[in-house]
Amino acid sequence: MQTGQFASAPEAVRLIVSREGFKGLYAGYGSFLLRDLPFDAIQFCIYEQLLLGYKLAARRKLSNAENAIIGAFAGGITGAITTPLDVIKTRLMVQGSSTHYKGICDCVKTIAREEGIHTLFKGMGPRVLWIGIGGSIFFGVLESTKEVLAQRHSKDQDSSSFKLG
Structure with a gap:
């Protein structure tokens, strides 16, 4: 549907299965x-390495905003590093029943030969931005959730020891 080949999800499933069989859904x-x-x-x-380094430098508990910024950096860096893998994944998924690429290795070789190795890095800018934003949200929420759960656990421990004592 992302490539505009189908009008709806049910149509996509029906046409893919009719053309390529059930395995086509897993291209x-x-x-x-x-x-x-x-x-x-x-x-x-x-993320963990950046977090540890920043905590050591700051010598204090980090704020939610700081955790989110570290998450954004981790996401952006990872997005850049894995862009070639995303290009390969996308090419293999959208080729449909055509066999332009016969697998992962053939996809890399064909892209490099026909379009140049730089093609494996197409879309890196938007990918870094998008995944950086996602990393900021994900890791910001993760750290906030861990804090809330730790506080609840601490309260539960306090009330348990009070009842036992």
Whole structure:
């Protein structure tokens, strides 16, 4: 639907299954995992390292805004690093039943040969911006949620020890 090939989700499912079979619904799934698994691992590692470094430098508890800014940097950096994986995933998913690319490696080779290696970095700017914003929101909310849960846990512990004593 993102490519404008279908008018609705039900139509997309019906046409894809009729043309390519049920497996057509999973076109590019391997490249999706190739993009998302490293993305998540890299983003969390970068976030944690930036967070630890900033906390050491600041020598205090960080504000929600600071956590969100660190999350934005982690998201943006990760978005830039994984842009080639996103390009590959997108190309494999939108090719449909055509076999322009015969898999991940063939996709990389074909893009490099026909369009140049720089093509693997197309869309990096908007991707960095979008994922930076998402990282800011995600990690800001994550840290706020952790704080709320820790406070609740602390209150629960206090009331439990009061009842026992």
